[in-house]
Every structure is written in structure tokens, then in C-alpha cells.
Amino acid sequence: MSLEFDATLTLGAFTCEASLKANDEILVLFGHSGAGKSVTLQAIAGLMQPVRGRIDINGQAVFDSARGVNVPPQGRAVGYVVQDLALFPQMSVGQNIAFGMPRGAGQSRRQRVERLLAALQLEGYGDRRPGSLSGGQQQRVALARALARDASLLLLDEPFSALDESLRAGLRRELLRLRAERGLTIVFVTHDLREAHLLADRLAVFDAGRVLQCDARESVFRHPASRRVAELTGVANIFEGTVRGIDSGAPVVDVRGLTLRCAPPAMGTGPRPGEAVDICIRAERVVLHRGEPRDHTAVNLLEAAIVEDLAYGATHTLRLTPTGAGPALEVELAARPYEVMGVAGRQTWTVELPPADLHVMARRTPGD
Amino acid sequence: MSWNRHVPGLSGPRLDRTAKTTVAFLAIVVALFFVLPFVGLAQRAVENGGFWDLATHRQTREALWLSLWTSTTTATLAAVFGTPLAYALSRSRFPGKVVVDGLVDLPIVLPPTVAGVALLTAFGRRGLLGEPIDSLTGYTFGFSTTAVIMAQMLVSAPFFFRAARSGFDAIDPQIERVAYTLGASRTRTFLRITLPQAWPALLAGIVLCWARSMGELGATLIFAGNLEGKTQTMPLAIIEAFSGSALGLDGAIVLSLILLGVALAVLTLFRAVAARGLRQP
Structure with missing residues (x-):
């Protein structure tokens, strides 16, 4: 199952322009609320008509403004699940599930409902009303x-965000299982970064009605296309710098008087000497050493003092100010290494910024 | 909630002695004012006697029958025409929707006599549409049962429309969108998903519309006239009894009691049906 989307949507004064692709995988549409994720999903489902563009499901155009094609939602064979579930309250769970089943064809509807109930761990609930079920169970009914409809393209609009974290974790696992069992293509809308990271094979970052980057998950997280993508995907350390030179393909960047060696660019030409760039590193990628590191080939070292220590339970977030040249840094450390290293008992550390984790981005002027 | 009664620190604001006395006094005054008239009605009917004779009098029977079937027709027509329109208005967005909403409510606050006069100017023998119809076909609405239904319609239909509109407003449009993605056509979605959920509101609207039609007086009197057997509904028969018809003042009391009985029966039935509807989902 494949999806290709390239369309412009308008909603009042709001315009959303998106270009997306998904192929037998989970595509996560990530961004703040109002960024255009939900309208994009509605356009795929056929609930909203783009002003121009083209939407293909399985190579078949369901919308094409150039040829005047617009298949109504009834004919698109997609599964659509929304945050408030929209279960039919006056029907039983079984009737809810059977509502969209194609008539006739092979197995009886009853058997197929039973199989779906079993697949979503809802055995015995077929005759209950949705209102008498727990939030997590209702969510399973909506999925079932x-x-x-035997849809192999599933559109999920923040389906778990109304649930407790503990329930959410279980349902995410379930979704991954269903997807593996049934070979589903899923488009999943969320504003939760952790959820996006867990579920995404491919990640589309939305901001103010535009897709800033749509790429494999690791590419987006490790090589954000711009400062804004880095901000949205939770990169804590983003600095402005200037390229001093290129050393065997690897840019050398000056940040507040500190010289940082970076890895050669994964693709493309990379920055030119003298160019102003943004350079970033995720908080969990920064390494702390007591004094000089044992590995003498280590580069990008600076001395810095801890000025803030926030304990989140599983992790600690530290803020460090350099004693000499260099930028202020945020470092994330898991609870165990934090204790083993005795971070609480020492203020000044040697900080290492590994070249492989430093990512250089072209500086964009606003509106570019 | 009962547990917190035993925990003094948690109990909500309580009424003190003075407040309780005040409330009791107000309750008694209000109860007397609202209950006494009905007691008076019953007491007079018993005192006068001859209830059965007056209740089965030809004029009473005709008025009651006319009231029942015109009101039922009005409520049915209001539901048939009003349901799709209320749904359309609930789901559409267009400039000037607020104005349309206001106009729909207008007859609710309009004095019925004004409605009657307005109907005359439109459908009366000299009316905007009444005159050409009269000159072309020789048909006039005046003094016909059709006029009774028209008068009831103008005054009561907005009660149904309002109830239906808020019933449809209360249904999440998202639920209909999901039904579309499940392959259901607009018609199937409306019949299987929307209508069953809006049903209690529609029923309430029908009852309100019907009850308002049963009590309609002013517009009917002006537009349809007061013609025994043709346009004389129960309220008109009561008015005429006061001005000295065959039924007399005693008749007015009996007619009133019958209307009161019908109103109580309908209210009880509606409550029962609505309660069942609420329990079901």
C-alpha cells in the first residue's frame, strides 16, 4: 500500500502546503496544534477538498485537481480514527465494528466481527455499549x-492523546503489532515527540502550514534540515557559528571562539568556508569527562561548570556554562550514569562534543 | 456524594435557619399560586355537576376532535418539513446565519394576534397571495380548517424547529465524517447515525409544537374565524362559552378541564418515553 500526497489546502485564512510519501510504513505527521497535520489527514480521507494538487492511494488518484478527480470518502477505502473516537453511542460494540463491513463476501459478518474483537483483545464485549467501556477499550473499538473495512491505509488523528500515559504505551505497542501482522500503511498525527519517535518509520515535520522536512526518522532526528526542525524535534543545543575551513571534507566551525570539528556532510555539498551556519547537538549526545578524557584522540573539548541540575527521575538535565570560550550547553544524562559518575559532587567537567553528533545546517533567513 | 455529609470540614455551603424559613415561605406562596387555579377548576366542575353531559355535548366533541387532529397534522407537517431544514441549518456555515436563526425564533416571541393579522395580509381574501388565488380559483382560506392548521403552523412550528436544531447541533459532526469514511452514504449516515441520536430532541420538539397548537387561540381567531365544527378548536370554544354560547360558563370549565387532562396525559407519556430513551444507550 502506498500513499503519495502533494496538495494545497485552505481553511479560512489558513493555508497548508504539504508533500508526503508513505510506502508500507508508519508515516508520522508531527508538529504543534494548528500546524496543518489534521487537515492534511482529512484531505487524505476525502473529508476536505484541497484547492489544488494530487493524492494517490496505491497508485490510484483519489484527488487530482488537474483532471477533476475527487473520490468521495466512501470510495477511498481508508480507516480513519480521531481523538474523540466518534463511536456510535446507540449501537453495540459489535454493531459499531460491523458498520463499515462490506456486505456478503465469504465469511459471515458475525465471524469477522468476532475475529476483530479477538485481534484487539475485546472478546466478550461485542454486545456492550461503547459508553460502558473504559477509555482504552473504546480506543480499541475505534481501531477495530x-x-x-479491510482498509490497508489507516489514518490516525492523535488517537491516544486523550488517554493516560500507561494506557497509551500499551496501545502504541498494540498498533505496532497490528501493523506488523497486517502489513498496514499508517499515517499517524501527533504533537508528542516521544510518540512520534517511537512509531515513525518516516517523519514529516509540520510548522505553520508547511512541511519543513519529510524523511526517514533517523534522518530527521540526526540531520534536521533547518534550525526550526531542530527546535521542533527537541534539539536542546543549537548555536550560531561560522565555517572556518574544510578539513578533508569535514567542516571546521567557530562557535563563540571555540573551534568545533564536524563530521563530513552525509549528503549534498556541505557549507563553504566563511559561511554563517547553525550547528546543533542533542542534549543526550554530549559527553562529560572528569578531567582529561582517556581517549587522547578526542576532539571538541571544553571546560564547563554545572549551573543547573533538574532531576526528572529517569534522567537529569544539566545546564553548563563554559569557563573559557564556547557556548552554554544542555546535557541529558540517565539516572544511573549520573550516580556512577558522581555528577552531583563535582561542578567543573570536561565536555566533549563528538563530531559525528554535531550537525551543521545552512542558516536561513526568515521567509526563505 | 453522601459520604461527605458526615465530614463537617468537607460539606458544601449549608442553608442556615433564616435561609430555610425564607425558602419555605417562598415555596408555599409559589405552590399556592400555581396549584390553586387547578384546584379551583376541579372544585367548580364537581360543584356544578353535569360534567358528563357537557363533556359529550356535540359542540364539545367537535371542538375537541378538531383540536386533536389539526394539532397532530401541524406537528407532523412541522416534523416532515422542519427536520431536514433544521439539519441543513445545523450543518451549514454561511454569512447571515445569525440572521436566519433570529428570524426562525421570531414567531416564538411574536404575539399570536400579530401572527393572525400577518397571515390575513398574506393569505386572506385581499392578501398578497390570497387575492390572486381567490380570483383564479375562487378558493379562500378564511373559515376553513386549512386556515386553522396554517395559523397553528406559523405559531408552533418554530418550537419544533428550535428543538430539532439544538438536537442536531449537539451531535459531533466528527461522528458523521467517520461514518462516511466507513463507506456509509449521506442518507445512510443520517438515518442510522444522526437521526437515532437526535431522536429525543426531535420528540421533545414534536410534543412542544403539538401542545402549543392545542392551545393556539389568537392567530386562529383572527385568520380562521370561529366557526363551529370547522375552525372552532377547544380554546375558541372556551372563549365563545364565556360570551354566552350553548355551553355556558359551566361548559367553559369543563372544556378547560378536558384540555388540562389532555396536557397532563401527553406530558406523562412524553416523560415516560424520554426516560426510556435516556436509559437505553
Whole structure:
């Protein structure tokens, strides 16, 4: 199952322009609320008509402004699940699931409902009303109902965000299992970064009605296309710098008087000497050493003092100010290494910024 | 909630002695004012006697029958025409929607006599549409049962429309969108998903519309006239009894009691049906 989307949507004064692709994988649309994720999903489902563009499902155009094609939602064979579930309250769970089933064809509807109930761990709930089920169970009913149409493209609009974290974790696992079992293509909308990271094979970052980057998950997280993508995907350390030179393909960047050696660019030409760039590193990628590191080939070292230590339980977030040249840094450390290293008992550390984790981005002027 | 009654620190604001006395006094005054008239009605009917004779009098029977079937027709027509329109208005967005909403409510606050006069100017023998119809076909609305239904319609239909509109407003449009993605056509979605959920509101609207039609007086009197057997509904028969018809003042009391009985029966039935509807989902 494949999806290709390239369309412009307008909603009042709001315009959203998106270009997306998904192929037998989970595509996560990530961004703040109002960034255009939900309208994009509605356009795929056929609930909203783009002003121009083209949407292909499985190579078949379901919308094409150039040829005047616009297949109504009834004919698109997609499963659509929304945050408030929209279960039919006056019907039983079984009737809800059977609602979208194609008539006749092979197995009886009853058997197919039973199989879906079993697949979503809802055995015995078929005759209950949705209102008498827990939030997590209702969510499973909504998923079962969407799957009942034999849709292999599933559109999920923040389906778990109304649930407790503990329930969410279970449902995410379930979704991954269903996807593996049934070979589903899923488009998943979320504003939760952790959820996006867990589920995404491919990640599209939305901001103010535009897709800033749509790429494999690791590419987006490790090589954000711009400062804004880095900000949105939770990169804590983003600095402005100037390229001093290129050393065997690897840029050497000056940041507040500190010289940082970076890895050669993964693709493209990379920056030119003298160019102003943004350079970033995720907080969990920064390494702390007591004094001089044992590995003498280590580069990008600076001395810095801890000025703030926030304990989140599983992790600690430290803020460090350099004693000499260099930028202020945020470092994230898991609870165990934090204790083993005795971070609490020492203020000044040698900080290492590994070249492989430093990412250089072209500086864009606003509106570019 | 009962547990916190035993925990003094947690109990909500309580009424003190003075407040309780005040409330009791107000309750008694209000109860007397609202209950006494009905007691008076019953008491007079018993005192006068001859209830059965007056209740089965030809004029009473005709008025009651006319009231029942015109009101039922009005409520049915309001539901048939009003349901799709209320749904359309609930789901559409267009400039000037606020104005349309206001106009729909206008007859609710309009004095019925004004409605009657307005109907005359439109459908009366000299009316905007009444005159050409009269000169072309010789048909006039005046003094016909059709006019009774028209008068009831103008005054009561907005009660149904309002109830239906808020019933449809209360349904999450998202639920209909999901039904579309499940392959259901607009018609199937409306019949299987929307209508069953809006049903209690529609029923309430029908009852309100019907009850308002049963009590309609002013517009009917002006537009349809007061013609025994043709346009004389129960309220008109009561008015005429006061001005000295065959039924007399005693008749007015009996007619009133019958209307009161019908109103109580409908209210009870509606409550029962609505309660069942609420329990079901």
C-alpha cells in the first residue's frame, strides 16, 4: 500500500502546503496544534477538498485537481480514527465494528466481527455499549471499526492523546503489532515527540502550514534540515557559528571562539568556508569527562561548570556554562550514569562534543 | 456524594435557619399560586355537576376532535418539513446565519394576534397571495380548517424547529465524517447515525409544537374565524362559552378541564418515553 500526497489546502485564512510519501510504513505527521497535520489527514480521507494538487492511494488518484478527480470518502477505502473516537453511542460494540463491513463476501459478518474483537483483545464485549467501556477499550473499538473495512491505509488523528500515559504505551505497542501482522500503511498525527519517535518509520515535520522536512526518522532526528526542525524535534543545543575551513571534507566551525570539528556532510555539498551556519547537538549526545578524557584522540573539548541540575527521575538535565570560550550547553544524562559518575559532587567537567553528533545546517533567513 | 455529609470540614455551603424559613415561605406562596387555579377548576366542575353531559355535548366533541387532529397534522407537517431544514441549518456555515436563526425564533416571541393579522395580509381574501388565488380559483382560506392548521403552523412550528436544531447541533459532526469514511452514504449516515441520536430532541420538539397548537387561540381567531365544527378548536370554544354560547360558563370549565387532562396525559407519556430513551444507550 502506498500513499503519495502533494496538495494545497485552505481553511479560512489558513493555508497548508504539504508533500508526503508513505510506502508500507508508519508515516508520522508531527508538529504543534494548528500546524496543518489534521487537515492534511482529512484531505487524505476525502473529508476536505484541497484547492489544488494530487493524492494517490496505491497508485490510484483519489484527488487530482488537474483532471477533476475527487473520490468521495466512501470510495477511498481508508480507516480513519480521531481523538474523540466518534463511536456510535446507540449501537453495540459489535454493531459499531460491523458498520463499515462490506456486505456478503465469504465469511459471515458475525465471524469477522468476532475475529476483530479477538485481534484487539475485546472478546466478550461485542454486545456492550461503547459508553460502558473504559477509555482504552473504546480506543480499541475505534481501531477495530476502522480495520473492519479491510482498509490497508489507516489514518490516525492523535488517537491516544486523550488517554493516560500507561494506557497509551500499551496501545502504541498494540498498533505496532497490528501493523506488523497486517502489513498496514499508517499515517499517524501527533504533537508528542516521544510518540512520534517511537512509531515513525518516516517523519514529516509540520510548522505553520508547511512541511519543513519529510524523511526517514533517523534522518530527521540526526540531520534536521533547518534550525526550526531542530527546535521542533527537541534539539536542546543549537548555536550560531561560522565555517572556518574544510578539513578533508569535514567542516571546521567557530562557535563563540571555540573551534568545533564536524563530521563530513552525509549528503549534498556541505557549507563553504566563511559561511554563517547553525550547528546543533542533542542534549543526550554530549559527553562529560572528569578531567582529561582517556581517549587522547578526542576532539571538541571544553571546560564547563554545572549551573543547573533538574532531576526528572529517569534522567537529569544539566545546564553548563563554559569557563573559557564556547557556548552554554544542555546535557541529558540517565539516572544511573549520573550516580556512577558522581555528577552531583563535582561542578567543573570536561565536555566533549563528538563530531559525528554535531550537525551543521545552512542558516536561513526568515521567509526563505 | 453522601459520604461527605458526615465530614463537617468537607460539606458544601449549608442553608442556615433564616435561609430555610425564607425558602419555605417562598415555596408555599409559589405552590399556592400555581396549584390553586387547578384546584379551583376541579372544585367548580364537581360543584356544578353535569360534567358528563357537557363533556359529550356535540359542540364539545367537535371542538375537541378538531383540536386533536389539526394539532397532530401541524406537528407532523412541522416534523416532515422542519427536520431536514433544521439539519441543513445545523450543518451549514454561511454569512447571515445569525440572521436566519433570529428570524426562525421570531414567531416564538411574536404575539399570536400579530401572527393572525400577518397571515390575513398574506393569505386572506385581499392578501398578497390570497387575492390572486381567490380570483383564479375562487378558493379562500378564511373559515376553513386549512386556515386553522396554517395559523397553528406559523405559531408552533418554530418550537419544533428550535428543538430539532439544538438536537442536531449537539451531535459531533466528527461522528458523521467517520461514518462516511466507513463507506456509509449521506442518507445512510443520517438515518442510522444522526437521526437515532437526535431522536429525543426531535420528540421533545414534536410534543412542544403539538401542545402549543392545542392551545393556539389568537392567530386562529383572527385568520380562521370561529366557526363551529370547522375552525372552532377547544380554546375558541372556551372563549365563545364565556360570551354566552350553548355551553355556558359551566361548559367553559369543563372544556378547560378536558384540555388540562389532555396536557397532563401527553406530558406523562412524553416523560415516560424520554426516560426510556435516556436509559437505553
